[in-house]
Each structure stands twice: as C-alpha cells, then as structure tokens.
Amino acid sequence: MSNAPQIAEVASLVGDPARASMLVALLGGRALTATELAHAAGVSPQTTSGHLAKLHAANLLGLMKQGRHRYYRLAGPHVAQMLEGIMNVALLGPPRFQPKTRLDEQMRHARTCYDHFAGTLGVGLADRMTERELLVLGDEAGEVTPAGLDFLGKLGVDFAAARARRRVFCRPCIDWTERRPHIGGAVGAALAQRCFDLKWVERVRDSRALRITPAGRRALMEHFALAI
Amino acid sequence: MSNAPQIAEVASLVGDPARASMLVALLGGRALTATELAHAAGVSPQTTSGHLAKLHAANLLGLMKQGRHRYYRLAGPHVAQMLEGIMNVALLGPPRFQPKTRLDEQMRHARTCYDHFAGTLGVGLADRMTERELLVLGDEAGEVTPAGLDFLGKLGVDFAAARARRRVFCRPCIDWTERRPHIGGAVGAALAQRCFDLKWVERVRDSRALRITPAGRRALMEHFALAI
DNA sequence: CGAACGCTACGGTTCCAGCCGTAGCATCGC
DNA sequence: GCGATGCTACGGCTGGAACCGTAGCGTTCG
Numbered sequence: 001m002s003n004a005p006q007i008a009e010v011a012s013l014v015g016d017p018a019r020a021s022m023l024v025a026l027l028g029g030r031a032l033t034a035t036e037l038a039h040a041a042g043v044s045p046q047t048t049s050g051h052l053a054k055l056h057a058a059n060l061l062g063l064m065k066q067g068r069h070r071y072y073r074l075a076g077p078h079v080a081q082m083l084e085g086i087m088n089v090a091l092l093g094p095p096r097f098q099p100k101t102r103l104d105e106q107m108r109h110a111r112t113c114y115d116h117f118a119g120t121l122g123v124g125l126a127d128r129m130t131e132r133e134l135l136v137l138g139d140e141a142g143e144v145t146p147a148g149l150d151f152l153g154k155l156g157v158d159f160a161a162a163r164a165r166r167r168v169f170c171r172p173c174i175d176w177t178e179r180r181p182h183i184g185g186a187v188g189a190a191l192a193q194r195c196f197d198l199k200w201v202e203r204v205r206d207s208r209a210l211r212i213t214p215a216g217r218r219a220l221m222e223h224f225a226l227a228i
Numbered sequence: 229m230s231n232a233p234q235i236a237e238v239a240s241l242v243g244d245p246a247r248a249s250m251l252v253a254l255l256g257g258r259a260l261t262a263t264e265l266a267h268a269a270g271v272s273p274q275t276t277s278g279h280l281a282k283l284h285a286a287n288l289l290g291l292m293k294q295g296r297h298r299y300y301r302l303a304g305p306h307v308a309q310m311l312e313g314i315m316n317v318a319l320l321g322p323p324r325f326q327p328k329t330r331l332d333e334q335m336r337h338a339r340t341c342y343d344h345f346a347g348t349l350g351v352g353l354a355d356r357m358t359e360r361e362l363l364v365l366g367d368e369a370g371e372v373t374p375a376g377l378d379f380l381g382k383l384g385v386d387f388a389a390a391r392a393r394r395r396v397f398c399r400p401c402i403d404w405t406e407r408r409p410h411i412g413g414a415v416g417a418a419l420a421q422r423c424f425d426l427k428w429v430e431r432v433r434d435s436r437a438l439r440i441t442p443a444g445r446r447a448l449m450e451h452f453a454l455a456i
Numbered sequence: 457c458g459a460a461c462g463c464t465a466c467g468g469t470t471c472c473a474g475c476c477g478t479a480g481c482a483t484c485g486c
Numbered sequence: 487g488c489g490a491t492g493c494t495a496c497g498g499c500t501g502g503a504a505c506c507g508t509a510g511c512g513t514t515c516g
Contacts (some may be wrong), residue, residue, distance in 0.1 A: 003404060006318040008248035016474075021232040032278025036494060047475055050496050068293045068483040068492050075320075083235065083311035090234040092306055140413040141369030141397030153454040157305040169369030176231060189324040227373065244504075262463060275505055277464050296462050296513040 013058055014086065017189045020050045023060070023074070027083055028208035031073035031113045036206070049120045079115035081171075084184075088174050090135055108177045109202070109209040110228075116173070116188030117195070121212065121228060123178045125191070129225045135224060137172045137181055146166040155223065159187075166225075241286055242314065246271045249304070251288070255311055256436035257340045259292060259299035262436070273368035309399075310411075310432045314404050336405045338429070338438040338456075344401070344416030345423070349440065349456060351406045353419070356452045365400045365409055372396040372415055380415075383451065385422045387415075 014020055018041040025040035026032060032040070038048035052072055057059045060079050066073040074080055110121035117125065129135040134148030140155040144152065149168060153159070159168060173184030183191065195201045200216030203209075210227055212220070242248055247268040254260060260268070266276035274438035280300055283289045290308050292299040297437075338349035345353065353398045357363035362376030372380065377396060380387070387396060401412030411419065428444030431432055440448070440456055447456045 002249065003253050003315060003318065004249040004252045005245055005322070006324060007252065007314050007341055008243055008245040010314050010318045010321065011239045011241075012243025013239075015236055015243035017233055017236040018474080020236035020239065021230065024232045025236065026231050026500065035491095043474085044476060046477080046495090052475085053494085057322070060317065070493070078313075078320055079318050082310075082313035085306075085313035086235050086238050087231060088306050089288065089310045090231065092304075093234070093238065094285070096234065138395065138397040140399040141371065143369065143371060143395065143397070166367065167364055167371065169366040169371070171368040202264065220353045244503080263461095272506060273463065274465090274507080278504085281464085298463070396505085 010058065010060070010082075013029075013055060013060060014016070016042065016051070018047065019055060019201070022048070022051065022055070023079075023083055025073050025112055025208075026061070026072065027112075028082060029114050030063075030145050030203070031071035033071055037072065043183045062078045074114065074148070077208070084113075084173055087176055092178065094124045103219065104132060106204065106207070106209040110212060111183070112181070112203070112210060113173060113175075116182070116184050117201075117210070118173070118175050118182055119177060119210075121210065122182035122200075123175050123180050124226045124228065125220075126172075126180075126182045127184070128226050135170070135183070136181075137170075140171040142181075142183070142185075142187075144170060152191065155194060156198075157190050159190060161176075236312065238286065238288070238310075242311070243289060244279070245269075246275065247283060250276070250279065250283070251311055252299075252424070253436070254289070254300065254302050254310060255340075255342055257342050257431070258431070259290075259301035261297045261299055263301065264317050271382060301362060302342065305342065312341075312401055315404055319402070319407065330346075334437040336434065339358060339436040340420070340431070340438060341401060341403075341410070341412070344412050344420045345429075345438070346401070346403050346407060346410055347438075349429075349438065350410035351403050351408050352456065353448075353455045354400075354408075354410045357452050359412070363398075363411070365398075365411075367400070370398045370400050370409075370411070370413075370415075372398060380419065383422060384426075387418060 014023060021041040022037045024035060034048055034052055037052065038045045041048060051062065056063055059075050061072045062075050066067070078131060096226060108119055110117065110119045112118065116122070125136060126135065129148060133145055134151050136143050136145060164209055168187060169185065170183055170187035171185035172181035175182050189215065198219070199213055200219050202211045204211055217228060220228055241250060241268055244270065249269040250265045253265060262276055262280055262403060263273060263279065266273045267400060280289065284291055287303050289300045290303050324372055336347055338347045340346065341350065344424060354365060356365065357376060361373055363372050364373060397413065398411055398415035399413035400409035403410050410421050423444070427441055428447050430439045432439050445456060
C-alpha cells in the first residue's frame with residue numbers, strides 16, 4: 001500500500017557502517033576508485049566490491065570505467081541531499097563523544113560538501129554575505145538579492161543554469177561541524193567552482209578537506225572581509 | 229574521524245521495513261499509539277515496542293504518555309525532511325512494480341505530508357498559485373510573492389512565525405505520487421492548518437488520507453480555481 | 457475488586473547480511 | 487609475454503537483529 005519497503009531498502013543501504021563511510025567519502029564531490037573507497041571504509045576490496053555493486057544497482061552511485069579503474073561518484077544532488085538530511089538528524093540525536101583527531105581540524109576549517117563549501121570557510125562566506133545583504137538565508141530556503149547577484153556576477157560566478165528562472169534561490173545546508181547553515185544548492189556550487197577556477201582554494205589529496213591558497217586568503221579578505 | 233557511524237546508525241534505524249512503515253505512518257502528522265503503529269507495520273505489539281524504544285532513544289520520535297496509551301510522533305520537521313529525502317532517492321532509483329490498491333486512490337488524491345498537503349490536492353494548489361504568480365517554486369527553494377502574501381493573508385492564513393523574517397520562503401517537497409513539487413515548509417503548514425480550521429478538508433480516520441468537504445470543494449474552486 | 461486492555465521485559469529461535477579467503481578476469485607496465 | 491595491479495565472483499563462517507511466545511506491570515472500566 002505504501003512505499004515503506006522502498007524507503008527501508010534505500011535506508012538500509014546507507015545503514016551499513018562500511019557503505020556509510022563510502023558515501024560520506026564520496027560526499028567530498030570527487031569520483032573515487034573502489035580501492036580508495038575500501039580504504040575509506042576500512043574493509044577489504046572484496047567486501048567493498050559487493051557494497052559498491054549494491055549501491056550502484058540501487059542508483060545511489062554513478063560509475064565510470066576508466067582502464068582498470070572504476071570510478072564511483074554519487075548519482076546526483078538528490079543523494080547528497082538525502083545524506084545531508086540523515087546527518088542532520090544524527091546531529092540532533094543523542095549527544096555523542098567524538099574523539100578529535102588532527103585531521104578533523106583541517107576538515108573543520110574548510111571542506112567540500114558535495115559541490116559546495118562547508119566548514120569555517122563555508123559558514124564564514126554565508127555570514128559575510130548575509131551581513132551585507134547580498135544573501136538572505138532562512139530556515140528552509142534562501143535567495144540571492146539583486147545586490148548579491150551583481151556582486152557574484154562581478155566575481156565571475158556563472159549563473160547560467162540558476163538564472164534560468166527569474167529568481168536565484170539557494171538551499172541552506174546545515175554544517176556538520178559548525179551547526180549553522182552554509183550556502184548550498186546551485187548558488188553554492190557555482191561559487192565554489194569559481195573559487196576553484198580562480199585558484200583561491202585547492203583540494204587536499206585523498207580528503208574532503210580544502211586548502212586556501214595565499215592568493216585566496218587575500219582575495220577572501222578583500223572581497224568578503226573574511227579572515228581565514 | 230568522520231560521522232559515518234552515526235549516519236549509519238540513523239539510517240539503519242530507518243532501514244528496517246517495520247520501522248520504516250511506522251515512520252511513514254507517522255509522516256501523516258498525527259501522533260499514534262504503539263498498537264496503531266503495530267498494525268501499520270504488520271508486526272506484533274511486542275516487536276513494535278522494541279522498535280519504538282529504539283527510535284525514541286535515537287531521538288527520532290517524541291513520546292507523550294496518556295493514561296495507558298503511549299502516543300508517538302515524529303521528533304520534528306528534520307525527521308520528516310530526512311524521510312522525504314530518502315523517499316526522493318527511492319523514487320529515482322530503479323523502477324519498481326507497485327500494485328495499486330483501492331486505498332492508494334484515496335491517498336493519491338489528497339493526504340498529509342507531515343504538516344502540509346500532498347497528492348493531487350497538494351500539487352494542484354502549488355500549480356494554481358504558481359500560475360497566478362502568488363508563489364515561485366524553484367528546484368531547491370521557493371518564495372511567496374507580495375501578491376501571494378496578500379492573497380493568503382485574506383484567506384486568514386497565519387504567518388506569525390514565517391513572517392518573522394522579512395521574506396517568506398517555502399520549501400518545495402517532491403510529491404511521492406505526482407512526482408512534482410508541492411508546497412512544504414512553514415508556508416505549507418500554515419496553509420494546511422487554515423484549511424483544517426475552515427473545515428475545507430478533513431482527516432480520514434486511521435489514514436494519512438484526506439477528505440475534501442463540499443464546502444472545501446466550492447472554496448477551492450472559488451479561491452484557487454482548483455477543480456478537485 | 458476483578459477482568460480486560462495497552463504496553464513492555466525477557467528468552468529462544470531463525471535467518472540474513474557482512475566479512476574475508478581463494479580464485480579468476482581484465483588492464484597496465486616493463 | 488610476464489608479473490603486478492584493480493576489481494569481481496563464489497563459498498563458508500559468524501555475529502547480530504528481527505520476530506514471537508510467555509510473563510509481568512500499570513491503567514481503565516464495570
């Protein structure tokens with residue numbers, strides 16, 4: 001009568017710690033090989049192979065074969081959004097102990113969240129833009145103001161897709177570490193892409209973490225009054 | 229290092245068919261007793277009790293004791309939003325056979341989605357309001373226009389909470405049956421509440437389904453040009 | 457007060473899914 | 487061509503969880 005079985009099927013796929021680790025790793029936005037995902041999940045390649053096959057069969061992952069490698073990525077924004085929703089519930093659940101590691105510090109500072117920025121960098125950008133009324137972020141939605149559109153346009157951010165509609169909405173995404181919203185959706189993705197193109201921000205190898213370049217540090221201060 | 233274990237824990241809670249059925253039943257928005265949920269899930273009361281204890285311990289459900297009954301409800305909008313995200317992924321997954329039952333027809337027509345309307349009614353309202361530019365719905369966000377604010381205000385919809393911010397955003401929610409967005413978020417909740425208050429729409433006993441009253445039928449035609 | 461009802465605690469059974477070892481197939485480098 | 491690498495298929499093991507029956511506690515009603 002209902003779609004509960006299908007919900008359970010998808011949820012149980014995410015419900016295995018190994019698979020959840022893989023999905024979280026892929027939430028970094030990059031396509032990863034089966035071996036990399038095996039390392040991320042802490043299980044053998046054989047086990048990983050089975051997990052990835054299931055996730056792929058359920059359309060949670062996309063697959064790109066390249067030589068002897070198989071690159072997996074999230075099937076789309078809807079999967080990222082689902083994971084985000086689950087993370088949000090996990091965050092509001094019973095409080096937990098979380099041993100802080102060194103790597104955490106880097107992640108806390110700046111990382112990707114599928115296709116946009118998170119961490120101190122992500123919420124910092126959102127805060128500064130909100131202060132200057134370039135952006136309005138509510139609990140359930142957000143919008144770029146005309147001034148914000150102008151501002152981002154001058155930075156060279158490409159709104160071709162987002163501008164198709166008259167308004168440029170954006171989706172607030174609750175930051176896992178900061179517990180406050182940052183800029184998600186098409187706007188967040190376009191802004192992040194521009195920062196990559198301008199070499200303000202670089203990906204850290206084998207991680208979701210990001211490194212802000214010296215040029216990026218200056219530029220963020222200049223354009224966003226954001227001291228990182 | 230990461231929060232993957234917590235994600236997996238939450239997801240595995242939803243990943244059991246019995247628990248998923250209970251959560252979907254609670255997505256109707258009402259608080260239900262353990263026995264009602266047992267019936268919804270198709271398992272014994274003993275088993276149900278264990279499931280509900282787990283869901284409650286993980287802060288996915290709220291509990292209200294009333295005499296010898298225990299009323300459970302979703303812990304909050306974040307849980308509903310998570311379920312919505314999972315449903316969305318399940319929808320875009322591999323196509324499935326779905327035997328249509330009689331009850332489905334009623335549900336397809338009009339039902340609640342936590343705190344707002346879904347089904348033909350839900351998407352119909354969204355469509356008509358969009359046509360008249362009372363509402364703008366994008367892929368990831370939406371907003372009530374000034375004309376829409378005026379329109380809904382005259383209907384007596386209470387925006388006290390939503391109006392706190394200058395703008396009234398709303399969250400598009402992908403309809404499970406129609407596969408198109410309907411009005412969610414605070415705006416959807418306020419509109420639904422007003423329709424209940426005006427007795428345009430009634431809940432159907434023991435179901436998420438809704439019945440549109442004769443007065444409601446007339447009013448929807450009059451105010452929204454919506455023929456149901 | 458006794459019976460019925462709503463719900464939970466505990467014990468035992470069953471079954472499934474994750475895991476790895478071994479083996480096998482494609483691809484790359486020398 | 488040969489070995490190394492990346493990945494997958496199969497088989498057997500094992501741990502965990504869902505499930506129900508029985509039993510027990512609190513509440514309601516006659």
